[in-house]
Amino acid sequence: MKTVKSPFHFKGGVHPDYNKELARDKAIEKLPLPAELVVSMSQHLGAPAKCLVKPGDFVKRGQVIGEKNGFISVCVRAPADGKVKAVEKRLGPAGGKADAVVLDTTATPEPAPDANSPTPPPTNSPTPILPPLDWKTATREELLKRVEEAGICGMGGAGFPTSVKLNPPPGKRCEYLVLNGAECEPYLTADFRVMLERADRIRLGVEIMRKILGGPAVRIAIEANKPEAIAAMEKAFADIDGNVEIVVLPVLYPQGSEKHQIYATVGRVVPEPPALPIDVGCVVENVGTVAAIADAVEKGEPLLERVTTVSGDAVVEPKNILAPSGTKYADLVAFCGGEKEPPAKVISGGTMMGFAVSTLEIGTTKTTSGLLLLSKKKVFQYASGACINCGRCLRACPMNLNPALISKAVDANDIKAAEDASVMDCIECGACSFGCPAYRTITQSCRRAKNSIRARIAAEKAKAQAAKNS
Amino acid sequence: MKPKDTAEHYILSSSPHAHANASVSRIMLDVIIALLPTTAMGIYFFGMPAVWTIAVCVSTCIVTEALCRMAMKRESTIGDLSAVLTGLLLALNLPAGIPLWMAAVGSVFAIAIAKQVFGGLGMNPFNPALAARAFMLISFTGPMTTWLKPFWWKTPEAATTATPLAVMKTWFVAEATASASPHGLCNAACKGVPSLCDMLVGNMPGCIGEVSAAALAIGAVYLLWRKVITWHIPVAFIATVFVYSLIAGGAPAMMQVLTGGVMIGACFMATDYVTSPITAKGKLIFGFGCGLLCMLIRQFGSYPEGCSFAILIMNALCPLVNRWTQPKPFGAK
Numbered sequence: 001m002k003t004v005k006s007p008f009h010f011k012g013g014v015h016p017d018y019n020k021e022l023a024r025d026k027a028i029e030k031l032p033l034p035a036e037l038v039v040s041m042s043q044h045l046g047a048p049a050k051c052l053v054k055p056g057d058f059v060k061r062g063q064v065i066g067e068k069n070g071f072i073s074v075c076v077r078a079p080a081d082g083k084v085k086a087v088e089k090r091l092g093p094a095g096g097k098a099d100a101v102v103l104d105t106t107a108t109p110e111p112a113p114d115a116n117s118p119t120p121p122p123t124n125s126p127t128p129i130l131p132p133l134d135w136k137t138a139t140r141e142e143l144l145k146r147v148e149e150a151g152i153c154g155m156g157g158a159g160f161p162t163s164v165k166l167n168p169p170p171g172k173r174c175e176y177l178v179l180n181g182a183e184c185e186p187y188l189t190a191d192f193r194v195m196l197e198r199a200d201r202i203r204l205g206v207e208i209m210r211k212i213l214g215g216p217a218v219r220i221a222i223e224a225n226k227p228e229a230i231a232a233m234e235k236a237f238a239d240i241d242g243n244v245e246i247v248v249l250p251v252l253y254p255q256g257s258e259k260h261q262i263y264a265t266v267g268r269v270v271p272e273p274p275a276l277p278i279d280v281g282c283v284v285e286n287v288g289t290v291a292a293i294a295d296a297v298e299k300g301e302p303l304l305e306r307v308t309t310v311s312g313d314a315v316v317e318p319k320n321i322l323a324p325s326g327t328k329y330a331d332l333v334a335f336c337g338g339e340k341e342p343p344a345k346v347i348s349g350g351t352m353m354g355f356a357v358s359t360l361e362i363g364t365t366k367t368t369s370g371l372l373l374l375s376k377k378k379v380f381q382y383a384s385g386a387c388i389n390c391g392r393c394l395r396a397c398p399m400n401l402n403p404a405l406i407s408k409a410v411d412a413n414d415i416k417a418a419e420d421a422s423v424m425d426c427i428e429c430g431a432c433s434f435g436c437p438a439y440r441t442i443t444q445s446c447r448r449a450k451n452s453i454r455a456r457i458a459a460e461k462a463k464a465q466a467a468k469n470s
Numbered sequence: 471m472k473p474k475d476t477a478e479h480y481i482l483s484s485s486p487h488a489h490a491n492a493s494v495s496r497i498m499l500d501v502i503i504a505l506l507p508t509t510a511m512g513i514y515f516f517g518m519p520a521v522w523t524i525a526v527c528v529s530t531c532i533v534t535e536a537l538c539r540m541a542m543k544r545e546s547t548i549g550d551l552s553a554v555l556t557g558l559l560l561a562l563n564l565p566a567g568i569p570l571w572m573a574a575v576g577s578v579f580a581i582a583i584a585k586q587v588f589g590g591l592g593m594n595p596f597n598p599a600l601a602a603r604a605f606m607l608i609s610f611t612g613p614m615t616t617w618l619k620p621f622w623w624k625t626p627e628a629a630t631t632a633t634p635l636a637v638m639k640t641w642f643v644a645e646a647t648a649s650a651s652p653h654g655l656c657n658a659a660c661k662g663v664p665s666l667c668d669m670l671v672g673n674m675p676g677c678i679g680e681v682s683a684a685a686l687a688i689g690a691v692y693l694l695w696r697k698v699i700t701w702h703i704p705v706a707f708i709a710t711v712f713v714y715s716l717i718a719g720g721a722p723a724m725m726q727v728l729t730g731g732v733m734i735g736a737c738f739m740a741t742d743y744v745t746s747p748i749t750a751k752g753k754l755i756f757g758f759g760c761g762l763l764c765m766l767i768r769q770f771g772s773y774p775e776g777c778s779f780a781i782l783i784m785n786a787l788c789p790l791v792n793r794w795t796q797p798k799p800f801g802a803k
Contacts, residue, residue: 010800011800014490016486016488016490017488186488259800259801260800263800269800269801270801271801271802271803272799272801272802272803275801343480344480344481345480345481345483345487346480347485347487349485351485351486351487351488352485352486352487352488353485353486354485354487355485356480356481356482356483356484356485356487357480357482358479358480358482359480372487374487379481379487380488380489380491382489385494385550385591385592386589386590386591386592386593387592388494388497388591388592388743388744389592389743389744389746389748390497390743391700391743391748391749392492394748394749394797398800399799399800399801400797400798400799400800401797401799402748402749402796402797404748405748405792405796421796422799422802425799425800425801425802428485430485430486430488431486433486433489434486434488434489434490435489435490435492436492437492437493437494437496437497438494438592439489439493441483441484443484443485443486444484447484
């Protein structure tokens with residue numbers, strides 16, 4: 001095991017104000033179980049889970065309440081004992097509505113109304129939800145199945161089903177397992193705290209993943225502004241055998257982007273979509289996900305809770321909170337002492353890629369890495385002007401696109417021109433809009449173009465399918 | 471969209487929610503700051519006529535911008551300082567002794583015809599100040615090529631003179647007929663041109679803002695430091711002029727660089743965002759084209775100076791250069 005400096009530097013990137021000092025020294029605190037949880041069936045990338053419960057049902061902590069519904073999907077388990085109050089469409093952080101199970105965790109179980117309801121009375125018993133596995137003796141398939149049934153998806157933000165990532169298609173081999181500990185989003189310190197406080201879990205998770213993936217080399221990527229995390233990882237991995245390196249990355253946004261992290265750590269370039277990291281022999285996992293895998297295997301504990309950073313200048317005491325999925329934002333804020341002043345903007349995630357939300361009644365998901373309450377001072381108000389062709393967006397773009405061209409094309413409603421300018425390669429990191437002196441909403445234009453193109457492709461596919469069927 | 475004070479009405483917008491706080495007006499202000507040294511040198515050498523020319527150009531540009539926006543029923547854009555900058559750049563590209571009404575007409579042309587009819591800042595295909603200069607050179611050829619001597623008030627018997635460029639132009643001809651090279655500043659043919667030192671400081675006839683190479687270089691360094699411009703266009707432009715004159719002969723290469731509009735053109739006119747390519751490779755091509763055309767006009771054209779025309783021609787080619795040099799996405803084959 002050794003620590004090296006990242007030898008590869010990608011083009012572009014920006015330096016936003018990190019504001020990490022607000023929460024970086026706050027040890028992870030466990031949230032007392034909230035009275036109500038809003039558990040979304042769509043906490044991951046891909047098809048939403050199929051809801052298995054109905055209002056009135058009592059559920060036990062760890063019980064599967066949403067069934068994996070397709071290849072790219074994961075199951076959802078009840079984060080706590082409770083009674084299903086409602087199953088309804090609820091607002092998610094990204095603005096869309098998805099099926100959610102509203103759980104009343106205070107309800108006392110009634111005796112089973114009839115013999116057909118086998119639901120046992122809930123007890124917060126310490127018995128493991130899944131049988132613990134010894135990773136050394138368990139087979140690869142058993143471990144993979146465990147990751148799947150534990151409902152684990154990427155906790156860095158995108159929420160890609162982890163069992164799919166850990167099971168490369170035939171003919172593709174994972175040569176490098178990259179641990180993403182960059183946490184380049186401003187304000188967020190959840191991954192940082194996990195690296196400090198759960199280093200042993202990360203180590204165990206890496207060993208399990210190595211076994212599943214057939215012994216790839218391991219690269220642990222951490223930005224240089226987290227020396228404590230680097231030290232914690234060095235300590236935890238000191239006596240590990242095999243090819244393991246801690247790669248210290250320069251502080252640069254978006255260092256945590258999968259493609260850029262792969263380049264920064266192993267110098268490989270992932271081709272354009274639909275290519276995936278595995279096409280260049282890499283699997284990238286967020287450090288939190290790796291710790292979750294360790295818990296799922298060793299303790300039989302599915303992914304029911306995660307660490308979320310609650311920060312921003314409008315919250316009384318910023319904290320890193322271990323909370324069950326489905327915790328309402330309002331409960332997180334209350335645990336931090338409430339609002340210091342009325343926030344002008346509430347962001348689910350970080351300031352560069354997070355979603356501005358309209359209410360605190362939204363439940364957290366497996367991917368909620370942060371919740372930011374920003375006062376008026378921290379929220380910039382803009383009137384977009386004409387592009388002056390200054391090229392800042394072009395120099396900032398880590399994907400080496402021409403964002404100015406794309407945004408002008410979208411302004412002119414010329415989606416074809418945006419597509420020709422490779423807008424589908426855009427990772428929506430926000431570096432272009434961040435530096436634009438004309439305050440143009442370039443990232444938003446890219447999203448608009450991408451959505452139009454996706455809709456067009458879907459329509460073409462449907463049409464082709466219909467033609468085939470007739 | 472104003473933030474509301476009630477807790478349940480948060481501002482909704484697409485990410486990112488952070489901004490670098492750059493602004494168009496700050497960029498324009500930086501360019502104006504970068505032009506202050508050469509403006510000061512121009513006033514030092516050419517006196518009150520320079521002051522009046524600058525004042526008339528800047529104020530006419532602001533007023534024209536305001537009137538145009540009113541006529542077009544659009545919001546005022548005076549605050550972005552681009553009109554101030556255009557006025558200053560135009561003044562710095564005029565001879566100090568120009569009749570003030572001509573300077574005013576040129577300023578109206580720069581803002582109304584070269585900029586606002588295309589839709590304002592960001593839409594103009596040609597550099598407004600240079601378009602106006604070209605217009606004035608054609609409309610008012612005499613006054614536009616009458617140059618005050620530096621400190622002309624001390625030599626009242628002949629206040630005006632030819633620029634060094636006019637003298638240097640003859641050297642290309644001399645080169646073609648005689649085998650003796652006029653390289654070297656002590657050569658007999660050098661009579662009528664200032665010393666290298668004078669050229670650096672700006673003690674020579676010329677436009678108000680183009681004479682002092684040293685002051686222009688200070689401004690350019692400031693712009694590079696502030697990351698307002700990149701090195702590509704100035705370096706490509708100046709290097710091309712330098713290498714061309716080494717190969718083509720005529721006046722010494724350093725003189726070609728330090729006289730006329732090369733310095734102000736390469737650092738301040740060709741680097742205009744709106745009318746220059748956006749990619750680094752495009753900027754190199756653009757700078758090279760400017761330098762080459764500038765020297766071709768100096769050697770073969772009927773004007774002694776070709777810098778403005780060179781940049782204007784390259785402005786026209788800018789969209790094409792952009793098209794040639796589209797960046798390749800990270801990961802693309």
